[in-house]
Amino acid sequence: MKANxxxxxxxxxVYRQGNVVFTPDGNSVLSPVGNRVSVFDLVNNKSRTLNFENRKNIACIALSPNGNLLLSIDEDGRALLVHFRKGTTLHHITFHKPVNCAAFSPDGKYIAITHGNIVQIWTTPSTIVRDFAPFTLYGEYTGHNDEVVSITWSKTGRYFLTTGRDMTARLFTLDPLRGFKPKSFGGHRDVVLGAWFSDDEKTIYTVSRDGAVFTWNAKKEIDPEDSDVEMDVLDAPMNSNRVVEYAAAYTRWGVSSRHYFNQPGTKVVCATFHANTSLLIVGFSTGVFGLWEMPDFSPVHTLSISNEKISSVAVNPSGEWLAFGAAKLGQLLVWEWQSESYVLKQQGHYYDMNTLSFSSDGNNIATGGEDGKVKLWNATSGFCFVTFPEHTASVTGVEFAKQGQVLFSASLDGTVRAYDLIRYRNFRTFTSPTPVQFCSLAVDPSGEVVCAGSQDSFEIYMWSVQTGKLLDVLAGHTAPVSGLAFSPTGNQLASSSWDRSIRLWSVFGRSRATEPITLSSEATALAFRPDGNEVCASTLDGQLNFVDVAEGQITSVIEGRRDISGGRRVDDRLTAANNAASKYFNSVTYTADGACVLAGGSSKYVCIYDRREGVMVKKFQISENLSLDGTQEMLDSRRLTEAGPIDSIDTTGEAEDLEDRLDETLPGASKGDLSKRKYRREAKTSCVRFSATGRSWAAASTEGLLIYSLDESTTFDPFDLSIDLTPDTVNSTLASGDHLMALIMSLRLNESPLIQRCYEAVPPSSIRLIARQIPQIYIEPVLRFIALHMESSPHIEFDLLWVGAMLTSHGRWLRERRTEMATVFRGLMKGLMTYEGGVAKLTERNLWGLEYIISQAKKAEANGAPPEGLTA
Known part of the structure; x- marks a missing residue:
C-alpha cells in the first residue's frame, strides 16, 4: 500500500473573502478559499487549488502582469510570494498591518500595498536570483488621514491613484518630480471605494460607497512655457506619451460632472473600471450589480445575482467577462455581459459538510451538508454540476448505488431520498411510520434495498427501492445507530451504536436474532472490508476495533488516541494533550485493496493505518489555517485579556456597515446556519472516503472537500536495477527497435515520462505480441500505467488495443488475483467508461448533425433547388 x-x-x-483576480490571458479566475487560492479555468472547465497555505484566511491577492508571480496576503498582513505557474512559495514577508489592497505595477517591477493610512511601494523580488532580503522598500507615500482602501496604477506605471476612508482620492508619482504635490480629490460624503483613469488618462473617475460617481477633468492643459510649472524634463525632447504623463501629474483637476446610482436602501460595496471599453462595473449590498458606460453614465444593464451583498468584482483584460464573489453565500459567478449569460456559477455548501461518497467509477463525489443540500462534484474538474435542495434539515449520509445511476441521502428531517442521476430528480422519498431523525445510511450492493438508522427511536428501517414500501424495522439497539454498512456480498448488514455494541443482521434470512458484539466504548463509525470478511468500528475512546464477521469476535484493536489528538481551541481550559474532544475517530473507511484503514475525526489530522501490522503508516494535516480553532498546539498567552481570549470576543458591533452591526439572532444551536450565529469555525473532518480506484481519497472538512491523490512524480521506486540501466540505455534500446526490452527497462526505472515514451512507441500491429511476452511481475505496473494513461491521453484506439491484449493474454493470472488487483480493474473501468461517455456524446452530436443536413436536403428537393453548399 503506497502512502505518498x-x-x-x-x-x-469556491470563495470565502478577499478579491477575485483574472489571469493576464483572461481565461482563468483566481479566488481565495480560506487560506488557499483556487484557480478556475473557464475555457477548459477545470479547477485546481494551489498547494501553498497562508497562516490565516486570505485578505487580498495580486497577480503580476506576466502571470508568473502571485502575492497572497492574510488578515494579519503576512504575505507569501508564490510562483504562480509552479505553485511553489518563493518568499515570505510580514507587513505588520492588515492590507486592504495590493497591486503590481504595469511593468511588474513594483508592488504597491496599503499600510494603514500609508502606501508602501516595494520592488518585486527576482524569481531567478535568491536574495537574503528579497523585498526592498522603494518608498512610502503619505497624505491620507484615514485607512487607504484601494490603489490603481497608471498605464505607464509612473504614478498611481489611491482612495481612503477619509472620503478623498489622491494622485501620487512613483518618482519625485520638482514642484509636484500630490493631488487631492475631495467632495465625496462617504468612503471612496475606487479611482481610475480613462483610457487616454485625461479623465479620472471616483466612486464612493453612498453611490456617487464623480468625473474629474483637467482644468487647464499643460503649457511648456507656464512659469508656474517647474520641470527639468521640459528642457529635454518629450514624446506624446510623456506629455500626457506629465500633464496628468501637473494638471489641476476639477469635477466636471456628478452622477448617482439612485439605488434606494443600498450601498456600493465594490467597483471596478475597464478603461478600454470605458465600462464601470459596480456591486451593491443587495446582491445587484450594474454596468455603466462612462463618461456619459449610460446604463448598460442591471442584474440581481445574489441575495447577499457582492463582496468582490473583477473584469478580464478583454472586458467580456465579469467575476463576482459573494462572501456570505460562498458564491463565485462569472458573467458574460454582452450575451447576458453565465460562464461560471458555483456555490459551495452554505455551512459545513457532513458526509461524502464516491461513485463506483470514482468520477463523481456526492456531499451532504448542514444546509440540507446534496451536491454532486466532478472529481476531475472540481466543479459542482447538480444540487438537490429537497431536504429541509441537515444531511447525515449519502450513498451511491453500486449498480445504476442512483444516489441516496438521509437527513434529520426524517426522510431518505433517492435521486435519479440521469434526469437529476428526486424520484423516491422514504419515510418511517412515526417521525424520526436518521443519522446513518446504507445501500444494498444490488441497489434494491436501502436502510437508515435513527438517533431517537434507536431502530433500523428497511425500504424497497422499487416500490418505496417499508420492508422491515430492525430493533435491538438501545442508543442512536451511529453507523450502517452492507457487506459487499450483500447478505449481511452491520450496525454500530452508542450502546457500545455492533450487531450483524441477516437481512434476507428469516431470523432477526442477533448477538451484540460488545465494544469498550460508544461506537462512532463503521466500515466493511472490500472482501466482506471484516468490519472496522471506531469508538469514543480513540480505538479502532476489527471484528471477524464469520467468528463474530473482535480480533484486534488499534489504539489511535495519541495519533489523532492535536489542536487546541481558543476557549479551551485544557491543553491539547488532555483534551478528550479530539481524541477519537468519527469516520473510518478501508482502502480499495483492504490493506489499510483511513480514519478522521474532530481533529486537524487524518491517519492511515496498516491493517495487518496495526501501525500508523502516515498522518495528514488537513489545514494549517490559524483562523480556525484546533490548528494550534499551544495558545499565545499574550492574546489573553481579562475578558477572555481576544479571538473569542464578538466584534459584531464594530462592523462598518449597519446591516452587519445589527444582531437579529436568537439564542439556540450553534450549527446549522452560519449567518445566524457568529463563532469560530473548528478544524475537523466529518467524513473520509476512499475512491474505488484506490488512487485517491477525500475528506469532508471545515475548509471544504479535500481531495488527496497518489503523487507518483515525487516517488522514485525502482526495482531490479543494474549499473548499466540508465535512461540513455533505455532510449538507445528503443531506437534499435526492441520495444519489449525498452518497456521492461523503463518499468524497472519507474519514471513516468520514460515509460510513456516507450509505451507510445510500440507499433499497434505489435501490441498483441508484446503484451503476450510481458513477464508476470510487470503485469500490474503495465495495467496501472494504462489506466493512468487513459485519463489524459487522446490515443483512444491505442489504449483499447493494449487493454484488450493484456486481458486476453493474462486473463487467467488476473482472475486468480482479482482481490489484490481490484484497484487496477477499477482504474481500467473508469477509463473505459470515460471513453464510452465521450464516444456516446460525439455519436449523438453527429447523429443530430446528419439529421439536420438530411432534413435540409429534403426541404431543398421539395423546393426544387439544391441546398446551399451541396451539389445536385
Missing amino acids: FAFQNLCGT
Missing part, C-alpha cells in the same frame, strides 16, 4: 498521497484539489468551497 499528496493534496490535489479543494472542492466544495
Whole structure:
C-alpha cells in the first residue's frame, strides 16, 4: 500500500473573502478559499487549488502582469510570494498591518500595498536570483488621514491613484518630480471605494460607497512655457506619451460632472473600471450589480445575482467577462455581459459538510451538508454540476448505488431520498411510520434495498427501492445507530451504536436474532472490508476495533488516541494533550485493496493505518489555517485579556456597515446556519472516503472537500536495477527497435515520462505480441500505467488495443488475483467508461448533425433547388 498521497484539489468551497483576480490571458479566475487560492479555468472547465497555505484566511491577492508571480496576503498582513505557474512559495514577508489592497505595477517591477493610512511601494523580488532580503522598500507615500482602501496604477506605471476612508482620492508619482504635490480629490460624503483613469488618462473617475460617481477633468492643459510649472524634463525632447504623463501629474483637476446610482436602501460595496471599453462595473449590498458606460453614465444593464451583498468584482483584460464573489453565500459567478449569460456559477455548501461518497467509477463525489443540500462534484474538474435542495434539515449520509445511476441521502428531517442521476430528480422519498431523525445510511450492493438508522427511536428501517414500501424495522439497539454498512456480498448488514455494541443482521434470512458484539466504548463509525470478511468500528475512546464477521469476535484493536489528538481551541481550559474532544475517530473507511484503514475525526489530522501490522503508516494535516480553532498546539498567552481570549470576543458591533452591526439572532444551536450565529469555525473532518480506484481519497472538512491523490512524480521506486540501466540505455534500446526490452527497462526505472515514451512507441500491429511476452511481475505496473494513461491521453484506439491484449493474454493470472488487483480493474473501468461517455456524446452530436443536413436536403428537393453548399 503506497502512502505518498499528496493534496490535489479543494472542492466544495469556491470563495470565502478577499478579491477575485483574472489571469493576464483572461481565461482563468483566481479566488481565495480560506487560506488557499483556487484557480478556475473557464475555457477548459477545470479547477485546481494551489498547494501553498497562508497562516490565516486570505485578505487580498495580486497577480503580476506576466502571470508568473502571485502575492497572497492574510488578515494579519503576512504575505507569501508564490510562483504562480509552479505553485511553489518563493518568499515570505510580514507587513505588520492588515492590507486592504495590493497591486503590481504595469511593468511588474513594483508592488504597491496599503499600510494603514500609508502606501508602501516595494520592488518585486527576482524569481531567478535568491536574495537574503528579497523585498526592498522603494518608498512610502503619505497624505491620507484615514485607512487607504484601494490603489490603481497608471498605464505607464509612473504614478498611481489611491482612495481612503477619509472620503478623498489622491494622485501620487512613483518618482519625485520638482514642484509636484500630490493631488487631492475631495467632495465625496462617504468612503471612496475606487479611482481610475480613462483610457487616454485625461479623465479620472471616483466612486464612493453612498453611490456617487464623480468625473474629474483637467482644468487647464499643460503649457511648456507656464512659469508656474517647474520641470527639468521640459528642457529635454518629450514624446506624446510623456506629455500626457506629465500633464496628468501637473494638471489641476476639477469635477466636471456628478452622477448617482439612485439605488434606494443600498450601498456600493465594490467597483471596478475597464478603461478600454470605458465600462464601470459596480456591486451593491443587495446582491445587484450594474454596468455603466462612462463618461456619459449610460446604463448598460442591471442584474440581481445574489441575495447577499457582492463582496468582490473583477473584469478580464478583454472586458467580456465579469467575476463576482459573494462572501456570505460562498458564491463565485462569472458573467458574460454582452450575451447576458453565465460562464461560471458555483456555490459551495452554505455551512459545513457532513458526509461524502464516491461513485463506483470514482468520477463523481456526492456531499451532504448542514444546509440540507446534496451536491454532486466532478472529481476531475472540481466543479459542482447538480444540487438537490429537497431536504429541509441537515444531511447525515449519502450513498451511491453500486449498480445504476442512483444516489441516496438521509437527513434529520426524517426522510431518505433517492435521486435519479440521469434526469437529476428526486424520484423516491422514504419515510418511517412515526417521525424520526436518521443519522446513518446504507445501500444494498444490488441497489434494491436501502436502510437508515435513527438517533431517537434507536431502530433500523428497511425500504424497497422499487416500490418505496417499508420492508422491515430492525430493533435491538438501545442508543442512536451511529453507523450502517452492507457487506459487499450483500447478505449481511452491520450496525454500530452508542450502546457500545455492533450487531450483524441477516437481512434476507428469516431470523432477526442477533448477538451484540460488545465494544469498550460508544461506537462512532463503521466500515466493511472490500472482501466482506471484516468490519472496522471506531469508538469514543480513540480505538479502532476489527471484528471477524464469520467468528463474530473482535480480533484486534488499534489504539489511535495519541495519533489523532492535536489542536487546541481558543476557549479551551485544557491543553491539547488532555483534551478528550479530539481524541477519537468519527469516520473510518478501508482502502480499495483492504490493506489499510483511513480514519478522521474532530481533529486537524487524518491517519492511515496498516491493517495487518496495526501501525500508523502516515498522518495528514488537513489545514494549517490559524483562523480556525484546533490548528494550534499551544495558545499565545499574550492574546489573553481579562475578558477572555481576544479571538473569542464578538466584534459584531464594530462592523462598518449597519446591516452587519445589527444582531437579529436568537439564542439556540450553534450549527446549522452560519449567518445566524457568529463563532469560530473548528478544524475537523466529518467524513473520509476512499475512491474505488484506490488512487485517491477525500475528506469532508471545515475548509471544504479535500481531495488527496497518489503523487507518483515525487516517488522514485525502482526495482531490479543494474549499473548499466540508465535512461540513455533505455532510449538507445528503443531506437534499435526492441520495444519489449525498452518497456521492461523503463518499468524497472519507474519514471513516468520514460515509460510513456516507450509505451507510445510500440507499433499497434505489435501490441498483441508484446503484451503476450510481458513477464508476470510487470503485469500490474503495465495495467496501472494504462489506466493512468487513459485519463489524459487522446490515443483512444491505442489504449483499447493494449487493454484488450493484456486481458486476453493474462486473463487467467488476473482472475486468480482479482482481490489484490481490484484497484487496477477499477482504474481500467473508469477509463473505459470515460471513453464510452465521450464516444456516446460525439455519436449523438453527429447523429443530430446528419439529421439536420438530411432534413435540409429534403426541404431543398421539395423546393426544387439544391441546398446551399451541396451539389445536385
